[in-house]
Amino acid sequence: MGNHCCVHCGVVVALCVLSLQAVAGERVFLVPQGVDASLFPSGRTQISAAPGDQVCLDIYLNSSPANVTAAQPVVPGSGTGGTAGSLTIDCSTVFINASHPAYPPGPGDIINATRTVECPDEFAAYAVLTLDIAPMTIPAGGAYLGEVCYDLSADAAGTFAVDFVTTPGPFTTDLLDPGSQSIPSFVIDGADISTVPMPACCLPDGTCEQLTASQCAASAGVQTGQEFCGVVSCLGACCVDGVCNDPTPRAQCLVAQGVFQGEGTTCDAIVCSCVSAADCDDGNPCTTDACRDGECVNCDRHAADVNSDCVINIFDLFCVLKGFNDDFSCDQACP
Numbered sequence: 001m002g003n004h005c006c007v008h009c010g011v012v013v014a015l016c017v018l019s020l021q022a023v024a025g026e027r028v029f030l031v032p033q034g035v036d037a038s039l040f041p042s043g044r045t046q047i048s049a050a051p052g053d054q055v056c057l058d059i060y061l062n063s064s065p066a067n068v069t070a071a072q073p074v075v076p077g078s079g080t081g082g083t084a085g086s087l088t089i090d091c092s093t094v095f096i097n098a099s100h101p102a103y104p105p106g107p108g109d110i111i112n113a114t115r116t117v118e119c120p121d122e123f124a125a126y127a128v129l130t131l132d133i134a135p136m137t138i139p140a141g142g143a144y145l146g147e148v149c150y151d152l153s154a155d156a157a158g159t160f161a162v163d164f165v166t167t168p169g170p171f172t173t174d175l176l177d178p179g180s181q182s183i184p185s186f187v188i189d190g191a192d193i194s195t196v197p198m199p200a201c202c203l204p205d206g207t208c209e210q211l212t213a214s215q216c217a218a219s220a221g222v223q224t225g226q227e228f229c230g231v232v233s234c235l236g237a238c239c240v241d242g243v244c245n246d247p248t249p250r251a252q253c254l255v256a257q258g259v260f261q262g263e264g265t266t267c268d269a270i271v272c273s274c275v276s277a278a279d280c281d282d283g284n285p286c287t288t289d290a291c292r293d294g295e296c297v298n299c300d301r302h303a304a305d306v307n308s309d310c311v312i313n314i315f316d317l318f319c320v321l322k323g324f325n326d327d328f329s330c331d332q333a334c335p
Contacts, residue, residue: 061073
């Protein structure tokens with residue numbers, strides 16, 4: 001592992017060539033510009049855009065615990081993939097906004113710099129570092145490191161990948177620890193920009209993926225109408241035998257022969273309907289379980305409530321008369 005140096009605004013930052021492997025701790029990732037980064041806690045970011053659109057991205061850093069004193073993310077000059085057309089960087093948008101609310105405050109001064117290198121053909125590099133070599137303070141959701149926009153050509157089709165540059169050299173995505181040494185491994189999550197809408201889809205197991213309408217249907221999923229998975233809950237209330245349970249994945253609810261009340265629902269707002277008293281058993285032998293007008297009623301047992309419907313009326317007398325014919329179906333034992 002050799003050392004390479006790059007100069008940003010007169011500050012020399014030692015950046016080592018490293019082998020990047022995904023491990024817990026530090027993470028560099030991309031999110032749609034202006035969107036809350038906490039909605040993207042892991043994985044690649046999925047974005048839908050129309051041909052001819054400009055797609056703008058914010059670059060973020062997470063570190064738990066805070067262990068980064070310098071960060072150099074490097075983004076490519078163009079996206080890869082797609083079935084037609086192109087996705088290319090707009091060099092005029094390569095920028096670090098020091099007034100951004102998630103810009104990483106720290107115990108010392110923060111210096112930032114951007115450099116476009118043969119843009120748009122190859123890449124653009126950013127550098128954010130503390131002067132006193134102390135760890136940056138990482139805001140909740142992540143620290144903003146810079147921004148960039150890419151242009152989809154008018155004939156663009158398919159999905160284009162935007163991945164951080166990790167090839168060895170002075171301009172490679174890197175992080176430094178308080179000892180000014182390269183952090184040996186950290187997570188790098190890029191973005192996929194698709195010309196086909198890929199909204200959030202709730203899958204039967206309670207997880208969420210951004211899929212096309214056909215992919216969601218083929219996976220027995222439910223389209224949520226939301227653009228990103230981070231803003232939806234795929235768990236919901238489940239009525240089983242008149243009892244509400246949450247949070248529950250849809251598939252698990254159906255296996256339990258329950259009625260799923262919908263993604264994002266909670267028992268606080270759900271009244272489970274019942275068909276018979278059997279749907280309302282609360283497990284307490286000293287309460288009467290009844291189904292009345294589709295709703296469960298669990299009341300303290302009363303000797304006069306012979307038919308156990310939580311109401312004392314003439315039907316209890318009918319139940320007593322049944323006993324003269326050796327029909328004791330109304331009896332319930334209570335210790």
